[in-house]
Amino acid sequence: MTTSKDVEKVLSEMRDNTIAQLWLKNDIVKMQLAVSYDECSDDLDGDYMSLYDHVEYHIDNAKELNMPVK
Numbered sequence: 001m002t003t004s005k006d007v008e009k010v011l012s013e014m015r016d017n018t019i020a021q022l023w024l025k026n027d028i029v030k031m032q033l034a035v036s037y038d039e040c041s042d043d044l045d046g047d048y049m050s051l052y053d054h055v056e057y058h059i060d061n062a063k064e065l066n067m068p069v070k
Helices: 004-013 018-024 027-043 051-060
Strands: none
Touching (some): 004 018, 004 027, 004 051, 018 027, 018 051, 027 051
16 A cells, blocks of 8 residues: 555655655645556556656646645
């Protein structure tokens, strides 16, 4: 099970990304990312992208996914 701490670690690695730094302070977003990662992994029987790639995808598509960007 992916935790918000796992997501926090990934976000903290993205030091130059303003959205990542914003999400680093948002516990709800971190939990949403953790849950969505687990759901996608389960749906694809574990054959899914890395957590880093999952978070990066959500950052790159934040507006389309209705994720906070400000």
